[in-house]
Amino acid sequence: LRFLIVSQLDPYARAVRTITKYVEKAAALGHEVAVYGEKVSEGPQVPYSLDVDRFDFALFVIYQAADFPNLPYLARLLDGMPKERRVIVDCLGRYNETIRVDHDFNHLEKLDGHQGWEWVEGFQAVSDVVLQPTLNPQRDDVHSFLFHAFDLEAVARPYASAADAARAWSAKGAKPFGLVYVGNNWQRWDQIAALLQALAPVRNQLGPTCLTGWDWERRPDWAIELGLAGVDVDPDLLARLGVETRSAVPYNEVVDLAGQGSFCPIIHRPLFRHLGLVTTRTFETFCSDALPLLLLPTEQVEALYGSAALALVPGDDPAGFVEDALRRPEPYWDAVLGTRAHLAKHHSYERRFDNLAAILGTAALAPSAPAAR
Amino acid sequence: MKVLFVMERRVDAGSIHAVANHIRAGDEAGHTMALYGRPDPRFPGVRFAVDATAFDHVVFVVESSLSWMSALRIPAILERVPRSRRAVLDVDGMYNPLICVDSYDRNHAAEEERATWLAHYAMLADRVFQPTLGSHQPGVFPVPFYGYDPASTLAPEASPPKCFDVMHVGHNWWRGRELNRLLPALERIRDELDGVCFLGSWWDRPPAGANELGLEAAFATDSDSLTRLRIEVRPPVPFTDVIREMSVGRVNLMTQRPLFRQLRILTSKYFEIFCADTIPLVLLAPDHAEAVYGNAGPELSLDYGVEEKLLDALASPRKYREIVEEVRRHLIEHHSYRRRVEELVSALASSLEVTRSP
Numbered sequence: 216l217r218f219l220i221v222s223q224l225d226p227y228a229r230a231v232r233t234i235t236k237y238v239e240k241a242a243a244l245g246h247e248v249a250v251y252g253e254k255v256s257e258g259p260q261v262p263y264s265l266d267v268d269r270f271d272f273a274l275f276v277i278y279q280a281a282d283f284p285n286l287p288y289l290a291r292l293l294d295g296m297p298k299e300r301r302v303i304v305d306c307l308g309r310y311n312e313t314i315r316v317d318h319d320f321n322h323l324e325k326l327d328g329h330q331g332w333e334w335v336e337g338f339q340a341v342s343d344v345v346l347q348p349t350l351n352p353q354r355d356d357v358h359s360f361l362f363h364a365f366d367l368e369a370v371a372r373p374y375a376s377a378a379d380a381a382r383a384w385s386a387k388g389a390k391p392f393g394l395v396y397v398g399n400n401w402q403r404w405d406q407i408a409a410l411l412q413a414l415a416p417v418r419n420q421l422g423p424t425c426l427t428g429w430d431w432e433r434r435p436d437w438a439i440e441l442g443l444a445g446v447d448v449d450p451d452l453l454a455r456l457g458v459e460t461r462s463a464v465p466y467n468e469v470v471d472l473a474g475q476g477s478f479c480p481i482i483h484r485p486l487f488r489h490l491g492l493v494t495t496r497t498f499e500t501f502c503s504d505a506l507p508l509l510l511l512p513t514e515q516v517e518a519l520y521g522s523a524a525l526a527l528v529p530g531d532d533p534a535g536f537v538e539d540a541l542r543r544p545e546p547y548w549d550a551v552l553g554t555r556a557h558l559a560k561h562h563s564y565e566r567r568f569d570n571l572a573a574i575l576g577t578a579a580l581a582p583s584a585p586a587a588r
Numbered sequence: 589m590k591v592l593f594v595m596e597r598r599v600d601a602g603s604i605h606a607v608a609n610h611i612r613a614g615d616e617a618g619h620t621m622a623l624y625g626r627p628d629p630r631f632p633g634v635r636f637a638v639d640a641t642a643f644d645h646v647v648f649v650v651e652s653s654l655s656w657m658s659a660l661r662i663p664a665i666l667e668r669v670p671r672s673r674r675a676v677l678d679v680d681g682m683y684n685p686l687i688c689v690d691s692y693d694r695n696h697a698a699e700e701e702r703a704t705w706l707a708h709y710a711m712l713a714d715r716v717f718q719p720t721l722g723s724h725q726p727g728v729f730p731v732p733f734y735g736y737d738p739a740s741t742l743a744p745e746a747s748p749p750k751c752f753d754v755m756h757v758g759h760n761w762w763r764g765r766e767l768n769r770l771l772p773a774l775e776r777i778r779d780e781l782d783g784v785c786f787l788g789s790w791w792d793r794p795p796a797g798a799n800e801l802g803l804e805a806a807f808a809t810d811s812d813s814l815t816r817l818r819i820e821v822r823p824p825v826p827f828t829d830v831i832r833e834m835s836v837g838r839v840n841l842m843t844q845r846p847l848f849r850q851l852r853i854l855t856s857k858y859f860e861i862f863c864a865d866t867i868p869l870v871l872l873a874p875d876h877a878e879a880v881y882g883n884a885g886p887e888l889s890l891d892y893g894v895e896e897k898l899l900d901a902l903a904s905p906r907k908y909r910e911i912v913e914e915v916r917r918h919l920i921e922h923h924s925y926r927r928r929v930e931e932l933v934s935a936l937a938s939s940l941e942v943t944r945s946p
Contacts, residue, residue: 337659
């Protein structure tokens with residue numbers, strides 16, 4: 216496969232980890248992947264290209280409207296790449312009817328100026344093929360493609376056995392934090408707050424907690440101005456529970472930072488839970504040297520991670536889960552190693568390239584037609 | 589002719605009132621005009637449409653942002669409407685060479701930014717219009733666009749009660765220098781005034797993120813002076829309420845950002861203020877006021893002696909009503925939306941001729 220990824224790479228957010236992995240893995244697997252655009256001196260060091268003709272298709276990785284290049288670059292791309300070879304990975308479920316879940320949403324005009332129908336018709340104007348990183352897309356004209364993946368080679372501390380893992384993990388002074396969450400405060404607060412409160416009774420055994428990412432210190436001015444509740448935070452609660460907040464770290468520091476905690480929660484924002492969407496962190500967290508707390512629906516856990524991962528679901532008793540894991544970590548690490556093996560088998564980047572080739576073979580790489588613009 | 593406007597839709601800012609007036613006046617003149625989008629109750633009286641192929645021309649009304657020209661809406665339009673039938677209405681002078689007025693107001697922060705704009709314009713259309721009465725900018729065709737709607741003129745008997753002696757309706761967007769002239773004058777006569785109100789966005793504080801975007805000067809405000817001068821700040825109102833809100837002031841002040849004044853760019857406010865039941869006083873040079881408002885225009889210019897003019901207007905409402913009526917007659921003759929529609933239709937038709945000729 217030779218494809219161009221079209222997206223805005225932000226070292227602190229969205230799919231930057233996944234995109235750099237596609238670039239990295241492509242060469243080893245006999246593929247070629249570059250990012251569409253001018254070479255930039257800052258940010259991820261990936262190959263950039265404007266040479267549209269050299270590639271078989273363009274993979275638009277879309278979270279927000281700004282992930283499309285601005286007009287002159289977009290026109291060059293649309294002129295050079297026929298519509299049937301343009302593929303959209305709809306990471307946020309934009310290509311759906313407007314959905315509201317708690318404070319979360321897939322369209323909000325006051326935030327980005329676009330109404331729901333524009334997302335749907337805009338996608339249709341750019342491409343005939345829309346993929347969503349969920350096992351269960353809601354629309355018939357969407358293909359399931361999880362996009363994000365697990366890289367076994369990126370595991371921070373590979374262990375030969377659960378006993379080794381448990382020993383290393385339990386060693387005195389091994390972890391500066393009991394719990395670390397690495398992610399930005401965007402539609403996460405309700406779940407984080409509930410977790411922190413649930414763990415309050417075992418704070419002393421657990422150790423300090425650290426939240427790393429944008430806007431954990433206070434609700435930002437722009438959210439207040441727009442009346443957005445999805446960026447809530449309660450500084451008093453954080454202070455009361457002794458939670459440390461840190462600013463965001465770049466994508467290549469996430470695994471190490473997550474591993475500074477004994478536990479690292481995997482949380483999907485309400486919209487993602489509703490649509491079953493996965494994220495970079497869904498898989499990347501299993502690379503860190505922390506016990507993942509899977510705060511996801513049980514059926515999704517089993518479908519994504521395999522049955523071994525069910526042991527990592529704290530359910531209604533996070534405090535009991537943490538106490539038990541601290542007391543006898545080996546079964547939990549056994550679940551982690553089992554889950555890593557499942558992910559390596561079913562959700563590797565190699566598998567994603569195969570998935571993509573299969574989808575494009577049937578849906579996108581039909582005989583070329585003239586450029587649709 | 590059928591014309592589809594494409595623009596950033598803002599209910600309380602920009603060119604939405606002019607578009608609504610073009611739709612109404614277009615209907616009267618047998619031209620069908622609409623705004624790109626789905627019907628939206630926040631925009632009463634505005635016809636919406638999304639099928640660009642149903643229109644003869646598409647006019648991109650471009651203000652001071654490019655972000656609304658997103659890939660979600662523009663490619664579909666470019667794909668369906670031939671270039672010869674597209675035009676850009678450059679309402680903020682972004683097409684002009686880099687200009688910085690008095691080391692303060694500017695169209696672009698740097699040449700690179702302007703290059704980005706020109707690249708966008710080059711994508712959209714060959715033809716660029718600007719809302720002036722006559723442009724000296726090469727490659728730009730003047731299409732005044734903003735106009736006067738006599739039917740919207742609020743009669744004194746239909747006007748709401750007066751709450752303020754002095755009103756200013758507009759957002760705090762590059763108005764700092766204008767305030768440097770107005771506020772000292774208001775301060776000198778403040779005790780003689782019965783209420784002063786500034787209605788619009790960002791008078792109390794800049795929007796979040798302004799400083800990060802390098803726009804602190806654009807939103808700078810002197811909140812200490814506003815407080816000291818007992819100036820009531822009210823939030824903006826939808827375009828449908830602007831004329832009524834202006835009418836609660838005995839006198840309305842019209843300011844314009846320095847860049848627009850230098851480029852002689854028209855705005856909705858030039859004409860809305862004459863629809864309101866108020867005495868408009870405009871911060872324009874007398875010759876500028878005359879060019880737009882006719883012979884009586886200079887009588888309403890605040891260019892010299894702001895406080896004297898203000899006190900005179902408040903003390904002699906009958907005299908100023910006559911001046912306003914004379915200006916309104918001039919506006920009906922020269923700046924009605926009926927005329928604006930014909931000018932636009934003519935410009936679009938001639939641009940088509942130019943494109944067709946060998």
